[in-house]
Amino acid sequence: MATDTWFITGVNSGFGRELAEQLLSRGSRVAGTVRREGSVDDLRAAHGDRFWVTHLDVTDLPRVREVIDAAFRDLGRIDVVVINAGYGLFGAAEEVSDEQMVHQISTNLLGSMQTARAALPHLRAQGGGRLIHLSSVAGLAAHAGASLYHASKWGCEGFMEALAQEVAPFGIGVTLVEPGGARTAFARGSLRLSEPLSAYDGTPAAFVRQFKDTAPPLLGDPAKIAARIIDSTAQHLAPMRIVLGSDSYQAVTTAVRNRLAQIEAQQVTAAETDADAA
Template sequence: MTMQTWFITGVNSGFGRELAEQLLSRGDRVAGTVRREGSVDDLHAKYGDRFWIGHLDVTDLRRVREVADAAFRDLGRIDVVVINAGYGLFGAAEEFTDEQVVHQINTNLLGSMQTARAVLPHLRAQGGGRVIQISSVAGLAAYAGASLYHASKWGVEGFTEALAQEVAPFGIEVTLVEPGGARTSFTGSSLRLSEPLAAYDGTPAAMVRAFRDTQITVPGDPVKVAAKVIDSAAQKVAPMRVILGSDSYQEVTAALRRRLAQVEPQHASAAETDADS
């Protein structure tokens, strides 16, 4: 197997950490970013120069460019970029503070967009590469109590699907990954909840409070998810989407069928607004 070099945002925990460990253990090089210094010292001690670390908060858009430029400068060619950093903010839409709204969008959406924009000049210059955007089942299906998280992930989906068409002429291929629930630290360090309003007690939006109040078992195995993401990078034609988890498949297909059922009956009435020929 030919050694590859990967750039991954958010390698301190969750899917990012699992990806880094699997790639390093098989002999690849990884440029990983972390917000908290020292959080991946164990990996650096074990793998040395094959593990490059950049300190990055993706809400600092200028810093995103600086870290991406440094990684390509220090490592040369980077074969695969995985845009992974992010977190989940849940609650009813009116429960969030303005600061929470801005930070969620800045992290999940603008941070992802800027990471892609920062690496594209380098990928074009080297004649191609692969960009893998970690999205979510929440990028294609929607649930009460997750409106702001959906706003960030649906934005990522639209941006990434259009981006794939823009960069294809340069030999750059793009994939969206939509995992379902996985047994990572997401419900710990990567999950934040709004301050609840009593008005929403007993409503569908309040269901997300169970993440904080109870232990919910989800089906996804992060080791298997990371392995599938790695496998997708080896496909000769990059898949536009990789659905991971039986829950993700069920929720996504159900959401798409509901959407078609809402749209298809309007075939005739939609044409009524066309200009007369």
């Protein structure tokens, strides 16, 4: 599919910024959103009216609709909508405050759902397009210390997989991107930690407490990841999932195999709860 106009949430850093830079360098138009005013002034200066940008906090659901409506109104056809804005909340479930829990779900899950929902009327009206969601290996494989982050990403996985079936008749393709650890500024700017409880000292959940300051070496190259995402839109049928990074592949395949083994072991007992034949 030839794509020349993209809408991307969160273009000020990370994958959103990398996608915007690569697309603009190829001559595409990009509509982007930021939470911090002035954070992409260099892109605006370099690319002029090919770079449309506005402020958006995706937890403001009515504003999400207003921004997407304005982008389609100003730019006409938008070929690809990338749902990228989000952050990671780390800490044991019991350590996370109520306010942190609500904000994590509001940003990563509800904000993502609303972005997709707001774009759909426009994509249907123009006869198709792509929705790409920047999920994570954390959307398919879970680890202690990231339960709220996993909840937000697993929710997006289920929503997008069902949505793909709903909108396929309208020529709209949906793709979930599952990167592993990447060399972005995620640990510095998009990672938040809960207040630790001493009860979790020395437990599996405690490993995340040092992650922000002493993150392990990460494998993923953001430029390569962004290029693969862009290239995926040339596929006639949108891939449901794109796993990026050997670490992501290993974690996801291990998690899925373990889950399948647990379920397959229950084939007989599962059938025992079927209703008796009449």
